[in-house]
Each structure stands twice: as C-alpha cells, then as structure tokens.
Amino acid sequence: MFTFLETFADLVVIRLLGLDRATHLGGALHFFIYDTLKIFILLATIIFCVAIVRSWFPPERTKRILAHEREYVGNVMAALLGIVTPFCSCSAVPLFIGFVESGVPLGVTFSFLISSPMVNEVALILLWGMFGWRISLIYIGTGLVVAIVAGIVIGRLKMEKCVQDYVWEIKVGDVAVAERNWPERFAYARGYTSGLLKKIWPYVVIGIGIGAFIHGYVPQDFLVKWAGRDNPLAVPLAVALGVPLYANAAGVIPIVQALTAKGMAIGTVLAFMMAVTALSLPEAVILSNVLKKPLLATFFGVVAVAITMVGYLFNVIL
Amino acid sequence: MKIEVLGSGCAKCTQLYDNVKKALALAGKAAEVVKVQDIPTIMKYGVMSTPALVIDGKVMFSGKLATPEEIGGML
Numbered sequence: 544m545f546t547f548l549e550t551f552a553d554l555v556v557i558r559l560l561g562l563d564r565a566t567h568l569g570g571a572l573h574f575f576i577y578d579t580l581k582i583f584i585l586l587a588t589i590i591f592c593v594a595i596v597r598s599w600f601p602p603e604r605t606k607r608i609l610a611h612e613r614e615y616v617g618n619v620m621a622a623l624l625g626i627v628t629p630f631c632s633c634s635a636v637p638l639f640i641g642f643v644e645s646g647v648p649l650g651v652t653f654s655f656l657i658s659s660p661m662v663n664e665v666a667l668i669l670l671w672g673m674f675g676w677r678i679s680l681i682y683i684g685t686g687l688v689v690a691i692v693a694g695i696v697i698g699r700l701k702m703e704k705c706v707q708d709y710v711w712e713i714k715v716g717d718v719a720v721a722e723r724n725w726p727e728r729f730a731y732a733r734g735y736t737s738g739l740l741k742k743i744w745p746y747v748v749i750g751i752g753i754g755a756f757i758h759g760y761v762p763q764d765f766l767v768k769w770a771g772r773d774n775p776l777a778v779p780l781a782v783a784l785g786v787p788l789y790a791n792a793a794g795v796i797p798i799v800q801a802l803t804a805k806g807m808a809i810g811t812v813l814a815f816m817m818a819v820t821a822l823s824l825p826e827a828v829i830l831s832n833v834l835k836k837p838l839l840a841t842f843f844g845v846v847a848v849a850i851t852m853v854g855y856l857f858n859v860i861l
Numbered sequence: 862m863k864i865e866v867l868g869s870g871c872a873k874c875t876q877l878y879d880n881v882k883k884a885l886a887l888a889g890k891a892a893e894v895v896k897v898q899d900i901p902t903i904m905k906y907g908v909m910s911t912p913a914l915v916i917d918g919k920v921m922f923s924g925k926l927a928t929p930e931e932i933g934g935m936l
Contacts, residue, residue: 601924602909629924633871634910636900641909713900718907718920734925832900 545581552577571759578673578751578797583744585668590739593627593664594732598723600627602638609655610645614698617651622690625658629735632660632826639833643706644715650698656830657846658690661821665743669796670816674803681857682813689817689849696845697838705838746794757801767806777811778854782847785818795819809861814854821846862892862936863918867903868911873926877912884932892936 552573556562562569605628612620630638635656642652662683670679723731770777799812822843831839864881868874874896881894897903897915906915910924914932921935 603907603923606909629910631871631910633869633873634924636869637903637909637911640900640904641907644904709901713904715904716907718923731925738926 545577545584548577548580548584551580567759571755574758575751575755578754579748582669582672582747582751582797583740585672586665586743586747587736587740589664589668591732591736594629594735595728596627597629597735598728598731600624600629602628602630602634602641603718605655606641606645606647609642609647609651612647612651614648614650614695617648618654618691618694618698621647621651621654621694622658622662622687625655625690626662628655628659630659632823632829635826635829636832639830640710640713641715643710644713648698649703649706650694650696652694653697653842654690654694656842657693657821658687660826661690661817662686663820665739665793666796666816666820669747669793673796673800674809674812678809678813682816685813685853685857686817686821689821689846689853693842693845693849697841700841702838702841705835705841707833707835710833743793747797750794750797754797754801757798758804761801761805763805765805766802770802770807770811772808772810772858777808778814778851778858781811781815781854782818782851785815786822786843786847787824808858810854810856810858813857814850817850817853818847821850862890862916864892864894865897865915866894867897867906867908867913867915867923869898869900869903871911874912877914877926880927880929881914881932883929884936887929888933888936890936 553564555576556564556569556573560569560572562572564570564573605624608624609617609621639652639656642655643649647655667679667683670682770781796816799807799815803809803812827839827843830842834842864885866874866878866881868877878894878896885892885894903911903913906913906920908920908923912926913923914921914927914935916935
C-alpha cells in the first residue's frame, strides 16, 4: 500500500544524498522520511473519516443516550460511545457534570471518561502504522475492556458522596441538538482534522525523529534486559512513566516502536501506551474540580491496576 | 446584543473570543462581548463541550471554534 513512499525515501536517501541504507545515518534518515509521510497520510485520512462519524455524536446526544442505561449495558455503551464522541480534557468538567446531572450512573460516566481519551483514532492509526493491524485491534479491544471493567468497579464502590457537593446543585439547561446537513458535516470534519493535525504534528515529527535515532544508533537487544518480558517490574514501571507523559500518544508511539525493536516486550508497550493516554496529571487537576480526593485516587488506582494486568497478560500470551 | 463566549480558559476559548471581536469589526456592529468561565453558568446553558457561543441567551454552537466569517452569519 505504501510502496511509493518506500521508493520516495530510497530516492531521497540513496540518490539525492548518496547515503547507504545500511549505515546508521542512512538507516535513520530512511526510517524518518518513510514513517513521517506514511503516518501523516494515515492520520489525515482516518481523522477525517472519524470526524464525519463524530458529527452525529455531540456530547449532548451521548448524554441523552446514556441517561437511560443501567450498569453493565450502560458501561459497555459508554465505552463504545467514548470512541465516537469528541472529547477534549479541557471540557472534562462540563461533560462530567452534564452526565451525572442527567442521571448517568457514576460508574457509567467513568467508563466514558476512561475510554474517550484512550481509545481514539490517533492511537489506532499510529499503532496500525507502526505495529500492524493486529496490535492496534488488541489495543482497541483491551482498551474497551479496561474502560468497561474499571467503570463497573468504580460504580460498585458507591462513591457518589465523593463527588464535589456543588456538582449536585447545578441545574443543567437543556440545549436542542441541531441536526447537521452533509455540507456542515464535511466542514466540521475538515476543521476538526486540520485543528487536530496542527496540534499534534510537532509531537509526531519529534517522536519519529527520536524513533529514527534509536533505530539507527541504539544497539540491537539493548532493552531486552530492562524491558523484556522476563523483567516483572517492567510493566508497572512503564505505567508509572506513562502517567506524566500526557497527550502525546502521537509522539510516544514512534519512540515506543523503536524501543520494541530493541527488545521491549509488547505487553509492556501496550500498558505504557494506555497509561499515557488514559491517565495524566493535567486531567487529574481538571477532574479535581468535580471529584474529591478519594474518588480521584480510586479512579487512577483502578485504571492503573487494570492497565498493569493488561501488560502482564500480553507479555505472557503474545 | 449580548454575546457570551463560554469556556473555562482553554486556548480555543480565547481564540473564539478573538474571532467574535473580528466578526463584529467585519460586520461593523457593536455588541457586549463577555467571557463566561464559571462552570454553573456554562452548565445553565446545557453546554457540555467548550468553547461555545451564546447570542442573546441562545446557544449558537458548542464544542467548536468558528471562524469570524461563520460567526458573522449569526450576528
């Protein structure tokens, strides 16, 4: 599918710059050119298509769908709707209040909050482009399971009183969701795609650059000892490292792919990716506006444990 | 006319505020433009994704950054 990019990268590296692909510099440069182009073509195409789907699911509608759902079915629905509902952590507070106010159960709300940033098209595309479709489907599948299970667990803990008190007093107005026509959907998707690409492109380029460097210069099997499947501490360590590395799934995946080539185990990679996207310190700060500390800690703890289990599981079976 | 830009201080909210100012300048109209950052007021409008634009108490859109031209059409 991308042979023309291979040809193009060959042309630049070998013909134009006169480098040998077998050298460190030639290999790193070839990787950089090929991967950058491939990733951006994939990103632009798929973000646009997903944005078209998203135009049917503004959060106000998602809320209405979930308001009638109970435990289990509600958690599954919330995790799935998390994929298609546009979500930005800066809107996490109004979103959370809107959900719980309209009667969406707390556990179901958390299934949405976990799935929405973690299971998204940017992670899907980058994983697909760099690890193949099998790993990206595993990521999506287990991401949904983590969101569903963690939501059910949090719901069962009955921590409603750990939501900030003012949340329950807010009266949420009802806004009519305007039906969009096709030109509006396309305009929305175009704006969404260009906005997202503008935001993430520096991270992607830097990430691929670092990845290219690792590919070209770091010795083979360098990481087997540290991050290979035989080191039981690798998974929790990867999760702990993933939390402060926020929002840069786009930049992190190319680096992680290079680390895998040097011996990092795949379960560890998946756990790291999930920690990067699902848990972040800025999100914790934002959510502390609506959640009291015990609930915030429970949220992070339950998700971190679930992700760690995913890491161990795939280190064993893959 | 009263225009409210709803959003809790994110980059897009500031940009939307600027775009509203530009739209007014383009249309040669005057209006009171305010940033609404407090959550209860944002929620009163039923808005769940920011930034959002409210003109004379009516929610025009939410969760997107409109261009000055698009906003001009709503004035």
